[in-house]
Amino acid sequence: MPSSNAKFHRNHRGGQEAGRRELVSRSLQSAQHCLEDQDFGTAYAHYLLVLNLAPELKTSVKETFQFTLFKWAEELDSLARIQDLFNCYEQALELYPNDEVICNSMGEHLFRMGFRDEAAGYFHKAVKLNPDFADAKENFYRVANWLVERWHFIMLNDAKRNLTYLKAIENAVRSGCKSVLDIGTGTGILSMFAKEAGASYVYACELSKTMYELACDVVAANNMEREIKLLHLKSLDIEIPKHIPERVSLVVTETVDAGLFGEGIVESLIHAWEHLLLQPEPKNQDDSTGDYGRVIPASATIFGMAVECKEIRRHHRVGTEEVAGVRLSNSVQFFSPTYASAGSEETVEPYTTEKLSHIPGGYVPLTEPCQVMTVDFNNLQDLKSLAARKPWKLSLLVTEGGILDAVVVWFVLQLDDEHALSTSPSEETCWEQAVYPVQGLLDYSVKTGDAVMMEVCCQDCYLKIQKISSLTSGCGMDFSDRDDTLSLGSEAELCHALAGLQTTSRQDGSGQICVLESTEIALLNNVPYHECFKAAMSKVLLSLNPSKDLQSMDVDGHSSGMNLQESQNKSSLVVAPDTLYILDVSEGFSILPVIAGKLGPVRAYSSIEKEQHQAALSVISEANHFPKETLEFWLSHLEDENVVLQRPKSDKLWSIIILDVIETSGLIQQEVMEKAAISRCLLDSGGKIFPQYVLVYGMLVESECLLLESAVQGTEPTLGFNIAPFINQFKVPVRVYLDLSTLPCIPLSKPAELLRLDLMNPLMNSSSREVKVQICKSGQVTAVPFWYHIHLDEDHSLNTSDEFSHWKQAAVVLDEPIQVQVGDELVLDVQHHKSSISITVKQ
Numbered sequence: 041m042p043s044s045n046a047k048f049h050r051n052h053r054g055g056q057e058a059g060r061r062e063l064v065s066r067s068l069q070s071a072q073h074c075l076e077d078q079d080f081g082t083a084y085a086h087y088l089l090v091l092n093l094a095p096e097l098k099t100s101v102k103e104t105f106q107f108t109l110f111k112w113a114e115e116l117d118s119l120a121r122i123q124d125l126f127n128c129y130e131q132a133l134e135l136y137p138n139d140e141v142i143c144n145s146m147g148e149h150l151f152r153m154g155f156r157d158e159a160a161g162y163f164h165k166a167v168k169l170n171p172d173f174a175d176a177k178e179n180f181y182r183v184a185n186w187l188v189e190r191w192h193f194i195m196l197n198d199a200k201r202n203l204t205y206l207k208a209i210e211n212a213v214r215s216g217c218k219s220v221l222d223i224g225t226g227t228g229i230l231s232m233f234a235k236e237a238g239a240s241y242v243y244a245c246e247l248s249k250t251m252y253e254l255a256c257d258v259v260a261a262n263n264m265e266r267e268i269k270l271l272h273l274k275s276l277d278i279e280i281p282k283h284i285p286e287r288v289s290l291v292v293t294e295t296v297d298a299g300l301f302g303e304g305i306v307e308s309l310i311h312a313w314e315h316l317l318l319q320p321e322p323k324n325q326d327d328s329t330g331d332y333g334r335v336i337p338a339s340a341t342i343f344g345m346a347v348e349c350k351e352i353r354r355h356h357r358v359g360t361e362e363v364a365g366v367r368l369s370n371s372v373q374f375f376s377p378t379y380a381s382a383g384s385e386e387t388v389e390p391y392t393t394e395k396l397s398h399i400p401g402g403y404v405p406l407t408e409p410c411q412v413m414t415v416d417f418n419n420l421q422d423l424k425s426l427a428a429r430k431p432w433k434l435s436l437l438v439t440e441g442g443i444l445d446a447v448v449v450w451f452v453l454q455l456d457d458e459h460a461l462s463t464s465p466s467e468e469t470c471w472e473q474a475v476y477p478v479q480g481l482l483d484y485s486v487k488t489g490d491a492v493m494m495e496v497c498c499q500d501c502y503l504k505i506q507k508i509s510s511l512t513s514g515c516g517m518d519f520s521d522r523d524d525t526l527s528l529g530s531e532a533e534l535c536h537a538l539a540g541l542q543t544t545s546r547q548d549g550s551g552q553i554c555v556l557e558s559t560e561i562a563l564l565n566n567v568p569y570h571e572c573f574k575a576a577m578s579k580v581l582l583s584l585n586p587s588k589d590l591q592s593m594d595v596d597g598h599s600s601g602m603n604l605q606e607s608q609n610k611s612s613l614v615v616a617p618d619t620l621y622i623l624d625v626s627e628g629f630s631i632l633p634v635i636a637g638k639l640g641p642v643r644a645y646s647s648i649e650k651e652q653h654q655a656a657l658s659v660i661s662e663a664n665h666f667p668k669e670t671l672e673f674w675l676s677h678l679e680d681e682n683v684v685l686q687r688p689k690s691d692k693l694w695s696i697i698i699l700d701v702i703e704t705s706g707l708i709q710q711e712v713m714e715k716a717a718i719s720r721c722l723l724d725s726g727g728k729i730f731p732q733y734v735l736v737y738g739m740l741v742e743s744e745c746l747l748l749e750s751a752v753q754g755t756e757p758t759l760g761f762n763i764a765p766f767i768n769q770f771k772v773p774v775r776v777y778l779d780l781s782t783l784p785c786i787p788l789s790k791p792a793e794l795l796r797l798d799l800m801n802p803l804m805n806s807s808s809r810e811v812k813v814q815i816c817k818s819g820q821v822t823a824v825p826f827w828y829h830i831h832l833d834e835d836h837s838l839n840t841s842d843e844f845s846h847w848k849q850a851a852v853v854l855d856e857p858i859q860v861q862v863g864d865e866l867v868l869d870v871q872h873h874k875s876s877i878s879i880t881v882k883q
Contacts, residue, residue: 060093060094063089063093064090064093064094064097067086067087067089067090067093068086068090068101070082070083070086071083071086071087071090071104071108074086075104075107075108078111080108080111080112080115081112081115083108083112084108084109084112084128087101087104087105087108088131088135091105091135092135098135098136102136102139105132105135106139106141106142109128109129109132109142109145110145112128113125113128113129113145113149116128117149122153125149126149129142129145129146129149133146138169139169140165140166140167140169140170140173140176141166141173143162143163143165143166143169143176144162144163144166144173144175144176144179146162147159147160147161147162147163147166147176147179147183148179150162151179151183156183156186156187157187157248157249157250158249159179159183160180160183160184160186160187160250163176163179163180163183164180164769166179166180167180174873174874174876175873175874177876178873178874178875178876181772181773181774181876184770184771184772185772185776187248187250187251187770188250188251188254188767188770190749190750190775191470192226192227192767193748193749193750193751193752193767193771194470194748194749195470196227196229196752196757196758196763196764196767197470197748197752197753197757198469198470198757199756199757199759201461201469201470202229202757202758202759203759204455204459204460204461205230205233205292205294205336205455205459206233206237206759207458207459208336208337208455208456208458208459209230209233209234209237209290209292209336210233210237211456211458211459212237212290212334212336212456213234213237213238213239213290214237214238216289216331217239217289217290217334218238218239218240218241218289219239219240219241219242219243219286219287219288219289219290220234220239220241220242220243220288220289220290220291220292221243221244221245221275221278221284221288221290221291221292221312221316221317222234222242222243222244222245222291222292222293223245223275223291223292223293223295223308223312224245224246224247224275224293224294224295224303224308225244225245225246225251225255225270226246226251226255226294227251227254227255227258227763227766227767228244228255228258228259228268228270229258229758229761229763230244230292230293230294231243231244231255231259231264231268231270231292232258232259232262232264232268232761233292233759234290234292235264235267235268239290241269241288242267242268242269243268243269243270243271243283243284243288244268244269244270244271245270245271245272245273245274245275245278246270246271246272246273247272247273247274249272250770252270252272254766254767254770255270256270257766258761258762258763258766258767261762261765261766262761262762269284271283275308275311275312275316276307276308276311278315278316279315280315280316284316287316287317287318287333288316288317288318288333289317289318289331289332289333289334290333290334290335290336291309291312291316291317291333291334291335291336292335292336293305293308293309293335293336293337294337295308296337296340296451296453297393297474298391298393298449298450298463298471298472298473298474299389299390299391299393299449299474299502299503300340300342300415300451300474300503301426301498301501301502301503302389302501302502302503303501304501305417306415306423306426306427306498306501307501309335309417309423310420310423310424312335313333313420313423314420317333317334317335318331318332318333319332319333320332320333320334320418320419320420321334334418335417335418336455336456337417337453337454337455338416338417338418338454338455338456338457339414339415339416339417339418339454340414340415340417340451340452340453340454341411341413341414341451341452341454342411342412342413342414342415342449342450342451342503343409343410343411343412343449343450343451343452343464344409344410344412344434344436344447344448344449344450344505345405345406345407345408345409345410345436345447345448346405346406346407346436346438346444346446346447346448346486346492347396347403347404347405347406347445347446347447347448348403348404348406348442348443348444348445349396349399349401349402349403349404349445349446350401350445351394351399351400351401352394352399352403352445352446352475352477353443353445353477354561354562354565355376355392355477355558355559355561355562356376356378356379356392356445356446356477356478356479356558356561357374357445357477357479357484357561358374358561358564358565359565360564360565360567363564363567363570363631363635364567364570364571364573364574364635365574365635365638366570366631366634366635366638366660366664367660367663367664368564368660368663369551369659369660369662369663370551371551371552371659371663372551372552372554372656372659372660373480373551373552373553373554374554374555374556374561374564374656375479375480375553375554375555375556376392376477376479376555376556376557376558376561377389377555377557377558378390378391378392378476378477378479379477379479379480379555389502390476390502390503390504390505390506391449391474391475391476391502391503391505392474392475392477392558393472393473393474393475394448394472394473394475395465395472395473396448396465396473397465397466398779398782398783398784399782400779400781400782400843401843403448404440404442405439405440406438406439406440406441406442406444406486406492407436407437407438407439407440407492408436408437408439409464410434410436412434412449412496412503412505413496426498427498427499429497429498430497431495431496431497432495432496432497433493433494433495433496434493434494434495434496434505435491435492435493435494435511436491436492436494437489437491438486438487438488438489438490438491438492438510439488440488441485441486441487441488442485442486443484443485443486444478444481444484444485444486444492444508444510445477445478445484446475446476446477446478447475447476447478447492447494447505447508448465448473448474448475448476449473449474449475449476449503449505450462450463450464450465450471450473450474451463452464474503476505476506476508478508481509481510483510484510485510486510486512487512490510490511490512491510491511492508492509492510492511493507493508493509493510493511494506494507494508494509495507552655552656552659553652554629554652554653554655554656555652556628556629556653557628559628559704559846560628560629562846563628563629563630563846564629564631565844565846566844566845566846567844568838568842568844569838569844569845569846570631570632570635572832572836572837572838573632573635573698573730573832573836574635574639575835575836576730576832576833576835576836577622577632577635577636577639577696577730578639579833579835579836580695580696580726580727580728580833581620581636581639581640581642581695581696583726584620584695584724584726584727585618585620585640585641618641619641619642619643620640620641620642620643620695620696620724621642621643621645621688621689621692621693621694621695621724622636622642622643622644622645622694622695622696622697622698623645623647623674623685623688623694623696623697623698624636624644624645624646624647624698625647625674625684625685625697625698625699625700625715626647626698626699626700627700627709629648629653629656629657630646630648630698631657631660632698633645633646633657633671634657634660634661634664634666634671636696637661637664637666637670637671638664642670642695643669643670643672643688644670644671644672645671645672645673645674645688646671646672646673646674647673647674647675647684648673649675654673657671658671685697685715685718685719685722686722687722692724693722693723693724693727694719694722694723694724694727695723695724695726695727695728696727696728696729696730697719697722697723697727697728697729697730698729698730699712699715699716699719699729699730699731699799700712701731701734701797701799701828701830702734702828702830702840702847703847703875704846704847704848705776705777705848705850706776706777706778706826706827706840706847706848706849706850707774707776707850707875707876707877708797708872708875708876708877709875710874710875711874711875712797712799712875713797713799713802713805716729716799716800716802717802719799720799720800720802728800728833729799729800730832731799731830731831731832731838732798732799732800732831732832732833733796733797733798733799733800733801733804733831734796734797734799734828734829734830734831735793735795735796735797735828735829735831736793736794736795736796736797736826736827736828736870736877737791737792737793737794737826737827737828737829738791738792738794738824738825738826738827738852738868738879739787739788739789739790739791739792739813739824739825740787740788740789740813740815740821740823740824740860740866740881741783741785741786741787741788741821741822741823741824741825741851742785742786742788742819742820742821742822742857743783743784743785743786743822743823743851744784744822745783745784745785746775746783746785746822746823746851746853747822747823747853747857749775750771750772750775750853751764751768751771751853752764752767752768773852773853773855773878774850774851774852774853774876774877775823775850775851775853776848776850777848777850778825778848778849778850778851779848779849780825780827780841780849781841781843783825783851785823785825786817786819787816787817788815788816788817788818788819788821788860789813789814789815789816789817789866790814790816792811792813792868793811794809794811794826794868794870794877794879795809795870795872795877797872807871807872807873808869808870808871808872809870810867810868810869810870811867811868811870812865812866812867812868813865813866813867813868814863814864814865815860815861815862815863815864815865815866816862817862818860818861818862819859819860820857820858820859820860821854821857821858821860821866821881822853822854822857823851823852823853823854824851824852824854824868824879824881825849825850825851826849826850826851826852826877826879827839827840827841827847827849827850828840828847852877852878852879854881858881858883864883866881866882866883867881867882867883868880868881868882869881869882
């Protein structure tokens with residue numbers, strides 16, 4: 041009987057195995073049929089069954105499974121079935137937990153949906169699994185800039201700032217503050233200062249998941265994980281006794297931005313005084329006993345001054361009425377987002393930031409520095425009154441005539457009675473200054489003795505300076521709330537002068553309002569850019585349609601014998617069959633289609649997306665007397681906005697396609713070579729892509745500044761604490777938004793051509809190249825800044841590093857500096873992958 045049972049079980053197992061193999065085989069066949077029919081969801085389900093039944097097939101079906109997963113994920117994404125999409129990836133990662141390709145793809149979906157912390161985790165894991173996986177590296181570098189902002193490196197390398205905070209915390213702890221809460225701990229450095237100073241209990245909170253995990257690693261590496269309690273929370277969500285057992289005697293924080301209040305310090309400290317801190321020490325009671333609460337920093341004083349600065353001006357005010365023959369209509373008023381924030385119901389940062397000591401072209405102070413306001417962080421009523429306080433007026437006496445471009449603001453952070461940090465532009469500091477550009481005036485000129493008037497308030501966690509205008513001596517003017525006006529210089533003299541001042545007129549605001557990014561305004565001000573495109577487009581159009589009317593059109597857009605309207609009307613009658621089609625798919629606000637429309641019988645298509653921008657471009661088109669059909673908005677013609685590069689009509693091709701090749705950050709646009717490949721298929725005979733090719737130039741430099749901005753330099757700047765290895769995981773090899781004209785550096789070589797990207801002739805391209813560079817000055821090579829010469833054709837090119845450029849530059853920062861002598865020769869191994877350029881320097 042036992043032997044017959046054993047035989048039965050063997051037969052049963054054998055039958056099960058045969059059935060499993062049969063089911064696996066059939067499922068594989070079904071999956072293949074589904075792939076042929078592009079039924080990716082069903083194919084994915086079959087592969088899941090196969091891999092669960094036959095794990096031994098993981099290696100052989102891996103590539104096909106990945107393909108199926110990615111196709112099915114794209115479909116789920118387009119159907120907005122987000123939960124199903126993530127479920128698929130989780131199932132895939134259970135089967136292939138160490139697959140860098142699946143990790144990277146999961147990260148891409150997360151990043152597109154706004155989950156940057158989570159995306160970074162998957163990109164980081166993919167890079168760890170395969171350090172040579174170029175896609176994952178590029179993705180991780182891009183997301184690292186979001187998650188660990190570059191100022192973390194600069195501040196941690198600022199030994200003076202770190203030491204000043206350390207001394208203030210030591211003073212507080214030694215004077216009796218034994219329990220400490222660090223709000224917005226970042227890497228945890230202030231918490232570790234408190235613990236080393238002798239605090240009995242230290243708590244720290246951090247909202248960012250990435251920074252919280254980084255702080256956990258840092259604290260553990262410094263053997264303080266049992267001494268410091270880290271909370272992944274916003275301070276406003278901390279409760280007693282749920283998160284900390286009782287009120288603390290000291291709050292330390294550096295949740296301040298260039299405008300002081302922009303990171304929410306006021307709101308967080310109001311909450312801390314009401315719910316987390318002991319009561320403050322009563323004033324004027326030197327002999328008081330007991331435990332009291334206090335805050336580091338104790339207070340702050342904000343200063344401001346008016347300045348003239350060409351660089352700020354060209355990024356926030358359109359300074360020309362005509363661009364390459366196109367008149368910018370008075371019916372359109374262009375503003376940057378900082379101006380728009382004044383009347384916006386949305387919370388928009390009301391200032392931009394600049395390091396004035398490094399700004400191209402420098403700046404000229406038009407007034408003396410003036411105290412704007414003070415705030416006592418140890419006074420709850422003072423903090424509460426900030427948001428409730430009505431806007432007040434501030435006047436600055438002009439001491440130097442010039443052009444009123446901005447009001448610049450900085451502050452002095454008083455940590456305690458002995459220690460302070462200043463963010464003044466005259467100080468060597470890691471901080472930038474807050475810049476409030478002046479916009480909307482009819483006249484920006486001021487002269488000595490005039491006054492710059494403004495309104496100041498604290499709203500939506502921001503210091504707002506708005507309604508900036510200048511007042512000149514002349515006619516009498518009554519100020520009904522003169523008592524609220526703060527003055528600068530000699531108060532008595534200024535008040536006397538104000539009686540006879542008259543304000544400059546503001547634009548009436550009746551025209552079309554168009555809000556552009558500051559880089560878009562700088563582009564409109566870039567005259568050589570538009571003139572270059574105009575000349576290159578004229579050359580192509582003349583070669584494709586050498587009609588008399590087109591030939592008679594000069595480069596200023598005026599025909600020799602008739603006005604533009606007559607010329608184009610005639611063209612539409614006579615040369616209609618030869619109408620040429622131009623597509624501009626450059627990003628942002630571009631007037632190139634309107635410039636093209638002035639060059640002859642063309643149909644120009646703009647890929648502008650925002651309705652406000654389309655309306656402004658239409659007004660400009662009408663002001664230049666264009667027939668309505670000359671300018672069209674391309675996206676309104678597309679069924680699928682994701683497929684922008686298509687034929688203009690079923691029987692037509694493009695004469696010119698304008699691509700955006702370089703980001704304003706100084707990097708190459710993503711997928712530009714793929715877009716160029718599609719564009720070449722859509723060009724008419726003799727048609728051109730603009731630009732036709734791009735040359736990348738670079739040079740070797742020594743720059744301590746770039747080192748400090750890219751990675752924490754050992755333990756010395758962090759006062760012995762081991763932080764560098766952890767935060768440096770998020771360093772990126774390429775620094776962007778640089779300006780070579782003001783970058784503190786020593787050139788060690790002459791500029792050299794590094795790479796060619798040819799959009800018209802792909803056979804001219806190479807994804808890698810070795811370049812020999814001769815050293816012309818001894819020193820340490822720390823970085824390779826690079827920029828571009830953008831060739832529209834052989835005769836017309838643009839340099840992204842010139843003074844009119846709206847583009848910034850970028851630089852590859854070396855992991856280790858290389859010592860060089862005059863006459864040495866280094867070899868640069870230049871690699872181009874998608875939008876990334878990597879440069880390895882070899883001796």
